[in-house]
Amino acid sequence: MAKPKIEPRLPKGMRDFLPGEMIKREYVFNIVREVFHLYGFEPLQTPVLELRDTLMGKYGEDAEKLIYQAQHPGGKEEVALRYDLTVPLARVVAQYPNEIALPFRRYQLAPVWRAERPQRGRYREFYQCDADIVGASGMNADAEIISLIVTALTRLGFTSFSIKINSRRLLTAIGQFAGVEGAALAELYRSIDKFDKIGADGVREELIKRGLPAEAVTRIMDLITTHTDSPLDFLDDALNALPDARAAIRQLRDLAGWLEALGVPKTAYAFDFTMVRGLGYYTGPIFETIITEPNLGSITGGGRYDDLVGLFKGESVPTVGTSLGIERIIDLMEALNLYPPNIGGTVVQVMVTVFDDTTQVESARLTAELRAAGIRTELYMLDRPLGKQIGSADKKGVPLVAILGADEIAAGVVKFKRLVDGHEESIQRSQAAEAVRRLLGNGG
RNA sequence: GUGGGUAUAGCUCAGUCGGUCAGAGCGUCUGAUUGUGGAUCAGAAGGUCGAGGGUUCAAGUCCGUCUACCCACCCCA
Numbered sequence A: 001m002a003k004p005k006i007e008p009r010l011p012k013g014m015r016d017f018l019p020g021e022m023i024k025r026e027y028v029f030n031i032v033r034e035v036f037h038l039y040g041f042e043p044l045q046t047p048v049l050e051l052r053d054t055l056m057g058k059y060g061e062d063a064e065k066l067i068y069q070a071q072h073p074g075g076k077e078e079v080a081l082r083y084d085l086t087v088p089l090a091r092v093v094a095q096y097p098n099e100i101a102l103p104f105r106r107y108q109l110a111p112v113w114r115a116e117r118p119q120r121g122r123y124r125e126f127y128q129c130d131a132d133i134v135g136a137s138g139m140n141a142d143a144e145i146i147s148l149i150v151t152a153l154t155r156l157g158f159t160s161f162s163i164k165i166n167s168r169r170l171l172t173a174i175g176q177f178a179g180v181e182g183a184a185l186a187e188l189y190r191s192i193d194k195f196d197k198i199g200a201d202g203v204r205e206e207l208i209k210r211g212l213p214a215e216a217v218t219r220i221m222d223l224i225t226t227h228t229d230s231p232l233d234f235l236d237d238a239l240n241a242l243p244d245a246r247a248a249i250r251q252l253r254d255l256a257g258w259l260e261a262l263g264v265p266k267t268a269y270a271f272d273f274t275m276v277r278g279l280g281y282y283t284g285p286i287f288e289t290i291i292t293e294p295n296l297g298s299i300t301g302g303g304r305y306d307d308l309v310g311l312f313k314g315e316s317v318p319t320v321g322t323s324l325g326i327e328r329i330i331d332l333m334e335a336l337n338l339y340p341p342n343i344g345g346t347v348v349q350v351m352v353t354v355f356d357d358t359t360q361v362e363s364a365r366l367t368a369e370l371r372a373a374g375i376r377t378e379l380y381m382l383d384r385p386l387g388k389q390i391g392s393a394d395k396k397g398v399p400l401v402a403i404l405g406a407d408e409i410a411a412g413v414v415k416f417k418r419l420v421d422g423h424e425e426s427i428q429r430s431q432a433a434e435a436v437r438r439l440l441g442n443g444g
Numbered sequence B: 001g002u003g004g005g006u007a008u009a010g011c012u013c014a015g016u017c018g019g020u021c022a023g024a025g026c027g028u029c030u031g032a033u034u035g036u037g038g039a040u041c042a043g044a045a046g047g048u049c050g051a052g053g054g055u056u057c058a059a060g061u062c063c064g065u066c067u068a069c070c071c072a073c074c075c076c077a
Helices: A019-038 A086-095 A139-156 A168-177 A183-193 A195-209 A214-225 A231-238 A243-261 A326-335 A360-372 A386-396 A406-411 A429-443
Strands: A049-051 A079-081 A104-113 A125-134 A161-167 A269-271 A285-291 A298-304 A319-324 A350-352 A377-379 A400-403 A413-418 A424-428
Touching: A019 A104, A019 A139, A019 A326, A049 A086, A086 A104, A086 A125, A086 A319, A125 A139, A125 A326, A139 A161, A139 A243, A139 A285, A139 A298, A139 A319, A161 A168, A161 A243, A168 A183, A168 A214, A168 A243, A183 A195, A183 A214, A195 A214, A231 A243, A243 A285, A298 A326, A350 A360, A350 A386, A360 A377, A360 A400, A360 A429, A386 A400, A400 A429, A406 A413, A413 A429, A424 A429
Parallel strands: A161 A269, A350 A377, A350 A400
Antiparallel strands: A049 A079, A104 A125, A125 A319, A161 A285, A285 A298, A298 A319, A400 A413, A413 A424
């Protein structure tokens, strides 16, 4: 055999998912999909490629440099790989006014591409998982999204997490209260967002370095870091001269009321006025889920963005949604050992061995019988000794092998061997599928 | 985009002062064992020491260039 002349490699920041890993990813994806359906969210799929004009001008100058352009030689259309799932959603809502009835709740679980410099947990192709409600301005929609997050994380097995809730509108009002507006506001957000990383003193220092007056910094920091039993009351008092702030706080109170009605436990969320989402388009409440024990950073992020759809539609459409950091969640499932113990590295439940030339047809028949009964069955394909066949099943993680030699065939039975404990049983052929279910149920 | 680190077998890595340094463990394959996997034992295959230069009598080892990967920052999921 000639040596391969082309070195097998992947483009930077791209990954293959081999079966063992893929099975775990599918497990997470399936639970998330189930919960979305439970909440009445519909699936949506959009193309990997969008027109450049659809994407450009939505993410800011820096982010735009990371958009993959996707021309082919001689191509007449300017196309690009999607950068997220939110802008395509906005496009879809604007494009199908007759097919899509508002409010529209959709989810999308799909890859996006960003030409960033890869790092641990950061890739150039990664899956995003978004759920949004388009066309509902009430806080009941925001509460649905938060409830959805709690249910999804709980079903996945997460126990120690907290959803931080803040309001972009409130932060803007606080900025105004301290005399910060326009471009300086974005810088203010960016610094406050580092609160977890660099602490109150770090944020204070950075704000002063950015040129904010010391007095304004003190006012802002006092407002966002004071902890009381009723944070909304505290801010309401402190900011009662600002109608915008009061409106934002009223929204948050409303949101808390809906969360209670939906049965979201109070321990699952908390108002945190130092939490800021990076993206510029949020207009109302914002939320982010952090794993609290151990402290492993955020796994969901979202909020209300009432103006984005308007970029395609011309009129504003109130929208709220969240992104589940599905790649991060998958990493943490492993780290926190949240996969079910029997998840295994294969989808195969039974491997049917092949004894020799004279029995191979019978092995194929048995395989077909098991499959017809719904057992996920692999027929061994090579002519190798039985020991090798069993070893190969074991290595792959197949829990059961079926042994079908001349003796078994003559007796009309099949012998199953359970690899985890070596337990063997001869079973009448007609009872085979049933026995497989029983053998898998007991030991592995 | 900015700064730092690393690169030796399929994987994880050792390799001293430049001079028998081409090594270990794991994995793979073969056999002990032609109707039974894991354990054990024996054996085998597998490397242009990331690439291409320079210094030197001599380079895996020293120097600079390139590439890839990792980490931090920026940004974000």
